[in-house]
Amino acid sequence: MKFYIKKLITLIITLVFVSFITFFAFQVIPGDSAIAKLGMDATEEQLQELRESMGLNDPMFVRYGRFLKSTVTGDFGTSTQYNVSVASLVADRLPVTAWLAVLSVLFMVVISLPLGLICARKEDGFIDRFITFLSQTFMAVPPFFLGILISLLFGIILKWFVPGRFVPVSQNFGAFISYMVFPALAVSIPKVAMLTKFLKTSLLRELSYDYVRTARSKGLKKKQIMTKHVLKNALIPVITFFGMLTADALAGSIVVEQVFNLPGMGRMLVSAIANRDFSVVSAAVLYIAGIVIIINFIVDMTYQKVDPRVRIS
């Protein structure tokens, strides 16, 4: 119980810190919501009138207090660009990013786990070298470029999907998921490469330990040793790395949403920054930060479950 309370307090502190950074970052960057709203030829009087009505002329801490209050109530105010509640904007866009992240993570696990195992078992063999070569290559390719390549290959040449088309989750779940698969691949492939390499290294390190030799001398089969003992121990450092990669995948999805034209949180965030739509930016940043914190929390929980030493400490 103490563990959960500690985590909850950390979560709140982190979110307040993120909100603070977001708020003050917005104060120092050039341009404001009023200019973005009224355009370049607006007169100073018009700008002042709008700033006043938007509360932009209030002292900084008053505005921050107001922002915190709206954040706590979860309403985030109204988007200055779209004139609709930020909550409704987020509600439409969050499922896109969340599903993209879920699918990316799924691909990361489903692909990298067997590949890591194969590489460790067939160390220095042809398959290991081939997979390592591919891993090195994909690790170096940024997700946005991979997105373009995937669109070109699977969308334009093979015509497996229609680039730029999107079906909302509320309309047709199957079709929605079908348009998420290729962006999820673009996000996950570089991560798969990293995870495979990390898992292989971790497995090889475990295989060099004495307990493996003992198990072998007792007559246990290589496969049994690998799955029953080595894999479990090797996964402990991988879980932490996996948590980091998942958070990274979320950041990657912001870029990939631009390439695949997906109306998710990432695209909303980029557009809101360009339009100095502070309510939307803060909501998007806090939601993304929240998701990352929750992922880390899940990682910590899993870590605790897998490694009893963490529980004791």
Next chain:
Amino acid sequence: MKRRKQLFFLGLLLSCMIALCACSGSTENKGNDQKEAENGEASKNGGSVIVGITNDLDSLDPHKAVAAGTKEVLFNIFEGLVKPDKDGNLVPAVASDYKISEDGMTYTFYLREGVKFHNGALVTVDDVIYSLKRATGLLETSDPEVRVESVFSCVESINAITTEDGKQAVEVKLNQPNIELLSYFTISIIPKDYTEQATKPVGTGPFRFVSYSPLVSIVMEKNPDYYVKGVPYLDEVTFKISANTDAAFMELRAGTIDIFQQLTYEQSNQLKDLYNIEIGHMNLVQALFLNHKAAPFDNLKVRQALSYAIDRQMILDIVAGGNGTIIGSNMFPGFGKYYDESLASYYTYDVEKAKQLLNEAGYPEGFHFTITVPSNYQAHVDTAQVIVEQLKKVGITAEIKLVEWASWISDVYQGRNYESTIIGLDSNLSPSDIVKRYESTSKNNFLNYSNSQFDSLYPKAYASVKEEEKVDLYHQLQRILTEDVASVYLQDPANLVAVNKKLAGYQFYPVYVQDMSTVYYK
């Protein structure tokens, strides 16, 4: 062990199922495309098109919309008392006719009978007065988000009158003569006291609003009650919002967008087998704008040297395959008789002359300066790159500084904190609108330009009510800007538009709009 194996295969199976879903999804959509195409081919009327755009709408309320990209879309839903045609004329729209008094003090608009809003209500004089008062800032309670053009400060009153033959009209009285105001009466006519304009817009245009999803699309359908008979041809138009030009290009390659404008020359080349590439004008003054308060641009000889050192034709060739029109002053050909074509060849490319002028100005070794360019406009970034290379030949080192659009507005346009910038300036179809910023006292004079001759001549041109005299005065103003090298004027850039080969009727306008009412399936 067995359980783990099962889990592993379950994972694989799920991935395969998802991949299969992807394939089935695309097949379903292909079917829709085909159906749409068949419908379109059946007759000139009917069918739907998808127009790609890269800027999301900044408001659905036409009086609050500022971005050119929004006005481009809303042109299909809203109309003013007059509207521009493709030749740059202002033709009656919600008004059936108009009259400007000889002294330029009174505008009278006669209402067209039977014009209906999209909600079925007839347009009344009260609606017109309300719309005009709202857009000119004369309503008793003003909404700070409504964009009021400063030019409307000359409007004194807006009243309903009944003509001698009993027709209803609206009379706009000014406090000073102005015969250039007509192009501003393109402002949208909206229903009086309608409060949902920002979410469910209602206008009188050829298409009526269906739905809007931020970052996704705006859908509109044919207005069956449109007062112009025979148009629009299409049943439905979707303006689809792409994240950027690259994403839109990918969609064009996949054939999911029917119309997309502002392609780069390279992109248009790659699409010419799949689409008809229509070439028009952007109707912009693209220039290397100089800050006259930043040395050495306060020196005329330096500005002249820059003008001689830049090969405009090469810019056109590299950036747009030779398309576009070279201009020599702050106006583009869309202004018709007000545009002085002869100034386009005032400065011809001459490296030796540029070097000589730099020498005379005291910069024999050249100098270093920064060109601030908004990064979201690829055409301006490309132009800057060509200019940087050209200036090297005369010893000038230019450095490109890419900035975000919001930063450009606050730092360059409003803060005037820059050395030079490349941008395209658009304008209303009023000649004063495009040159007034050069008045030394103008709030929009982001160049810090000051010329007493220009300052004394501009008010005369603006106030003149005689057409011939007005044309002559605006030609003189343009000549001053050219001779004084207020900036290095480059071109009215080409607008390369990809249009589905099954479509016809796409038209270019001298203002930044996309009119879908004339588009039809062949």
